[in-house]
Amino acid sequence: MASLNGSCLCGKVQYRVENEFKRFFMCHCTQCQKATGSAHASNLFAVPDNFEWVSGEELVKRFDLPGRALSKAFCTECGSGVPYTSRASGMWVVPAGSLDGEPSMMPMANIFWPERGSWYEAGLVAPRFERFVK
Numbered sequence: 001m002a003s004l005n006g007s008c009l010c011g012k013v014q015y016r017v018e019n020e021f022k023r024f025f026m027c028h029c030t031q032c033q034k035a036t037g038s039a040h041a042s043n044l045f046a047v048p049d050n051f052e053w054v055s056g057e058e059l060v061k062r063f064d065l066p067g068r069a070l071s072k073a074f075c076t077e078c079g080s081g082v083p084y085t086s087r088a089s090g091m092w093v094v095p096a097g098s099l100d101g102e103p104s105m106m107p108m109a110n111i112f113w114p115e116r117g118s119w120y121e122a123g124l125v126a127p128r129f130e131r132f133v134k
């Protein structure tokens with residue numbers, strides 16, 4: 001099984017994960033909206049043996065939301081979301097946007113759909129452009 005590399009925006013945090021995932025969820029819960037600053041989290045789940053840090057592990061800060069099995073890990077240099085181990089399942093939660101290659105699995109489900117941002121579906125059908133528009 002081929003492996004994938006992943007990294008944060010500044011490139012100081014790097015990891016490697018086997019391209020073999022158990023789940024791929026888009027989570028629209030309000031906590032994930034806060035944690036990502038965006039419409040939803042896009043998380044792949046990997047078994048523990050399939051993940052390893054390559055560099056920058058010491059720069060990773062983890063936040064565990066009290067009262068819920070929801071965490072967030074990020075590079076303290078650039079703020080990008082990076083993988084962490086789930087307190088609930090022990091699996092690695094890998095933010096899809098942090099991958100530098102193409103995952104072998106496509107999203108399986110939009111979870112916590114009723115909590116989605118009121119503007120999310122409008123964004124999906126808004127006009128599309130190849131670059132930034134003013």
Ligand SMILES: [Zn+2]
Pocket residue numbers: 008009010011012013075076077078079080
């Ligand atoms: Zn970084």
Ligand SMILES: [Zn+2]
Pocket residue numbers: 027028029030031032033041112
């Ligand atoms: Zn969520």
